[in-house]
Amino acid sequence: MPFSPEALESLFEIGRLLSSKLDLDELLRTIVETASRVVESQNASLLLRDENTDELYFHVALGLGNAAARVRLKPGQGIAGSVAQSRRSEIIPDVRTDARWSPEMDAQSGFVTQSILAVPLVIRGRLLGVLEAINKIGGGFSMEDLRGFEAFASQASVAIENARLFTSLKEEKAKLDLVFAEMADGVILSDPEGRLLLANPAAKKLLGLASSNGALAAAWEGFSLSHSLEELMAAPQNAPFEARRDSPQTLILGGAVAPFPAPTGKTAADARQSRLWIFRDETEARQKDRLKRTFLSLISHKLRTPLTAVIGYSEILLRDLEDRKSNPDQQKALEAISVQGRKIAELVDRLVRYVTLEAPEGAPPPSAPCSLDKAVDEALRGLAEKIPSAAHIDYRAPSRDVLIRGNREQIIEAVKNLVDNAVKFNGKPEKRVDISITRDADWAVLVVSDDGPGIPPEDRGKIFSQFHQVEASFTGQVEGWGLGLPFVKKVAEMHGGRVELESSLGRGTSVRVIFPALEEAQKQ
Numbered sequence: 396m397p398f399s400p401e402a403l404e405s406l407f408e409i410g411r412l413l414s415s416k417l418d419l420d421e422l423l424r425t426i427v428e429t430a431s432r433v434v435e436s437q438n439a440s441l442l443l444r445d446e447n448t449d450e451l452y453f454h455v456a457l458g459l460g461n462a463a464a465r466v467r468l469k470p471g472q473g474i475a476g477s478v479a480q481s482r483r484s485e486i487i488p489d490v491r492t493d494a495r496w497s498p499e500m501d502a503q504s505g506f507v508t509q510s511i512l513a514v515p516l517v518i519r520g521r522l523l524g525v526l527e528a529i530n531k532i533g534g535g536f537s538m539e540d541l542r543g544f545e546a547f548a549s550q551a552s553v554a555i556e557n558a559r560l561f562t563s564l565k566e567e568k569a570k571l572d573l574v575f576a577e578m579a580d581g582v583i584l585s586d587p588e589g590r591l592l593l594a595n596p597a598a599k600k601l602l603g604l605a606s607s608n609g610a611l612a613a614a615w616e617g618f619s620l621s622h623s624l625e626e627l628m629a630a631p632q633n634a635p636f637e638a639r640r641d642s643p644q645t646l647i648l649g650g651a652v653a654p655f656p657a658p659t660g661k662t663a664a665d666a667r668q669s670r671l672w673i674f675r676d677e678t679e680a681r682q683k684d685r686l687k688r689t690f691l692s693l694i695s696h697k698l699r700t701p702l703t704a705v706i707g708y709s710e711i712l713l714r715d716l717e718d719r720k721s722n723p724d725q726q727k728a729l730e731a732i733s734v735q736g737r738k739i740a741e742l743v744d745r746l747v748r749y750v751t752l753e754a755p756e757g758a759p760p761p762s763a764p765c766s767l768d769k770a771v772d773e774a775l776r777g778l779a780e781k782i783p784s785a786a787h788i789d790y791r792a793p794s795r796d797v798l799i800r801g802n803r804e805q806i807i808e809a810v811k812n813l814v815d816n817a818v819k820f821n822g823k824p825e826k827r828v829d830i831s832i833t834r835d836a837d838w839a840v841l842v843v844s845d846d847g848p849g850i851p852p853e854d855r856g857k858i859f860s861q862f863h864q865v866e867a868s869f870t871g872q873v874e875g876w877g878l879g880l881p882f883v884k885k886v887a888e889m890h891g892g893r894v895e896l897e898s899s900l901g902r903g904t905s906v907r908v909i910f911p912a913l914e915e916a917q918k919q
Contacts, residue, residue: 413554417561423454426526426551433547434512434540436528442468442475443524451475451525466500473497474513475525482522484514484545486536512536514545518552526551581648583672584655585611589628592669601648601676618648627652628670638674647681650674702740709733764913765801767832767839768792774810786818786826793832797839798913801890809886812879813843813906821847838892839912844905850898859884859894883908 412429416422423441430439442451451468468476474495478485490496490508501508509530516523526548531540575582581598585591589611594604602614612624618638620627627634630652638648655671709732716726771790782788799806817828829844850858859880883906884894892910 413550414557416554417558419555419558419562422554422558426554430526430528430544430547430551434528434536434544435532436512436536437530437532438506439529440527441524442479442527444479444522451479454524474511475527478513478515479522479525482515482517484512484541486538486541487511487513488535510535512540512544514541514548516548516552516555518556523552523555580650580673580675583611583614585628585670585672587628587668589624598672598674601646601674617642618646630654636674637677645678646676647678648674649677698739698743702736702743706733706736706740709736763800763803764798765803765806767797767799767806767841767910770803770806771810771830771832771841774807774814777807778811778814781815782818783826785824786821786828788814788828788830790830791832793834795834797832797834799839799890799910800913801910802886805886805889809883809908810841810843812882813908816879817843817845817847817904821845823847834912835909837912839910841908841910842905843908844903846903849900849902850896850904851900855896855898858896880906 413422413425416425423443427439427441430441431437441454443454444451445467448467449470453466468479471477471480472495474485474487474490474493477495487493487496488510490511491498496508496511500506512528512531514526516526526544528536528540528544575595578595578597581595581601583591583594583598583602591604591607591609591611591614594602594607594614598604599607604614611628615624615638618640621637622634627636631654633651633653635649635651640646650673652670652672654668656669709729713726713729713733716722716729771792775788775790814828814830818826823846827846829842831842833840833842880894887894887908887910890910892908895907895909896904897907898904
């Protein structure tokens, strides 16, 4: 039987009332209070489902006081639990004749329950709870009451779900706002048209912004960007950038800009998106780096002159002693001076190469095609006198030349560092180093593996840092600056590549250097 026009109008009004409530507690109380009026009952109660335990608990129970707060019903327990389990509405004309009803709550609250109309609250197949109307005024609950109550319960289920979603979003927004406000990094969000949508306090401070609104170009006014705003706004993925301001004092900001939200399956044609900018003040770090480079460069160059004199004069004195074949103690001392002087000179040369590589005005960017095969061959020839006879170097040359675009001298030096490390940090009497070159899609992969002691897990993230070496007690540490692997990492990154490391204690270490590859050419 269809609803009467008056009933339909009443349901519409109720629907508008419920949809206007977004505070969950207020909504649930409104539902219970309205439920009594819908079917003209003395009281009503609302039991919600605990998604963790699958139990029902009273959220609002008019007239039942604190007695309801302690009640939790398992699926199938009591009238409400049975309705929840079957998901079918029920009219109980006389609760005293129903074995599922318990008089305990009436005894505690003083309320006398006579009849119950119970309907499940279900949305998209998911049970939210059970709504009950208690004691029909002036008679018993009818089928018309049941139909009207089910229609009301359907509206209530939608309203509860919406209020829960709103509450969840509000809570998540509060968390994000807190994180956003407390971040030390500056964060701004711009729309596709280049307008600021928001900026956190750190960004406002770094950029001197008075508000979170305005034009993006105005936010970066006074800064020199490493890329134009148009290029950064059109970047299809995460793009690093640097911003520098020289007046009234130097300020260097470094960070990245990325599409927001992150694109999924988008192409360059979809580049018009909002952009998330994350950046931090790197002025002090850059100044420290510059001072460090200046200091290291000064020290290394200042050491060269006295070292040249020490090595040169020690060799002259050695030849003089050898000619006279006298004073073996002096000869032994001079040999030690010469050997150690050469070691120091080699370390200084490494330091100079690393400082030059790190300097902004350092070695020119990679530009010429370079054969990895030939680079490895030349590196091994350059190490021939240093590699002990007990070290076995197994180099598996590729069947085809693997080419990259790069600085040949830097690549050769990187290979030398990898092989030298693999040999000198291996304390075994007989050492083994395996070298291979492969082509993997658009990447050229150089792998240098050893059978040494491996690298402890706590050191694997540090060995690419400047001047870091694994403890001497573990490796039998030898002379070095801790610059070999940092040099390799820097070379790889300058060539658009990366370094990966795998190590197993007691079984050895494998370092993969991955470069963007050029088109393959048949090996000559």
